[in-house]
Amino acid sequence: xxxxxxxxxxxxxxxxxxxxxxxxxxxxxxxxxxxxxxxxxxxxxxxxxxxxxxxxxxxxxxxxxxxxxxxxxxxxxxxxxxxxxxxxxxxxxxxxxxxxxxxxxxxxxxxxxxxxxxxxxxxxxxxxxxxxxxxxxxxxxxxxxxxxxxxxxxxxxxxxxxxxxxxxxxxxxx
Amino acid sequence: xxxxxxxxxxxxxxxxxxxxxxxxxxxxxxxxxxxxxxxxxxxxxxxxxxxxxxxxxxx
Numbered sequence: 336x337x338x339x340x341x342x343x344x345x346x347x348x349x350x351x352x353x354x355x356x357x358x359x360x361x362x363x364x365x366x367x368x369x370x371x372x373x374x375x376x377x378x379x380x381x382x383x384x385x386x387x388x389x390x391x392x393x394x395x396x397x398x399x400x401x402x403x404x405x406x407x408x409x410x411x412x413x414x415x416x417x418x419x420x421x422x423x424x425x426x427x428x429x430x431x432x433x434x435x436x437x438x439x440x441x442x443x444x445x446x447x448x449x450x451x452x453x454x455x456x457x458x459x460x461x462x463x464x465x466x467x468x469x470x471x472x473x474x475x476x477x478x479x480x481x482x483x484x485x486x487x488x489x490x491x492x493x494x495x496x497x498x499x500x501x502x503x504x505x506x507x508x509x
Numbered sequence: 510x511x512x513x514x515x516x517x518x519x520x521x522x523x524x525x526x527x528x529x530x531x532x533x534x535x536x537x538x539x540x541x542x543x544x545x546x547x548x549x550x551x552x553x554x555x556x557x558x559x560x561x562x563x564x565x566x567x568x
Contacts, residue, residue: 503541504541507542508541
């Protein structure tokens with residue numbers, strides 16, 4: 336069991352490192368390429384335009400939403416770190432521990448929060464006119480994968496809760 | 510029943526082959542269930558009937 340959990344821990348570390356590096360790379364590309372375009376636009380923009388109707392709002396909304404998307408991606412990666420905590424508990428032989436139930440619930444929360452917030456932000460991104468929002472694409476990616484996964488983790492939390500009760504009952508049968 | 514037989518908890522635990530901690534759980538009524546083998550061992554050690562050591566208390 337210990338060997339299996341160690342292999343799973345290594346795989347989780349690799350996935351986490353790969354996700355963090357992809358996120359950091361995307362952030363680097365975002366800063367260098369797209370922010371430059373905005374700076375060029377800012378130089379030639381008409382300063383007498385009212386703030387709310389100007390492109391300024393749209394551009395800054397775009398950056399705020401993009402920053403939000405990066406934040407939620409980081410939050411999803413943070414959610415994956417709970418797998419390491421679960422593996423640690425399993426390695427120590429605490430299968431049906433209170434911590435495991437808590438971690439499964441947290442992972443479920445993070446998956447569902449990520450999906451809802453990213454969907455909203457992508458919709459907003461489409462409204463400021465910098466991307467195309469397609470509900471079918473969304474169904475193909477986040478909603479169809481992460482929502483069932485999130486619900487699956489809630490289910491696992493419930494199963495582990497029942498397991499913990501059964502384990503306690505078993506321990507108290509003398 | 511232990512007092513009647515002039516026996517200590519640790520002695521009983523040793524005779525019936527359970528830990529003193531588990532015997533304490535049994536005595537405090539926190540146990541969820543008792544195995545027939547444990548009950549049989551207790552009755553044998555204390556020379557009594559199950560009714561002498563079990564009591565129904567309404568919640």
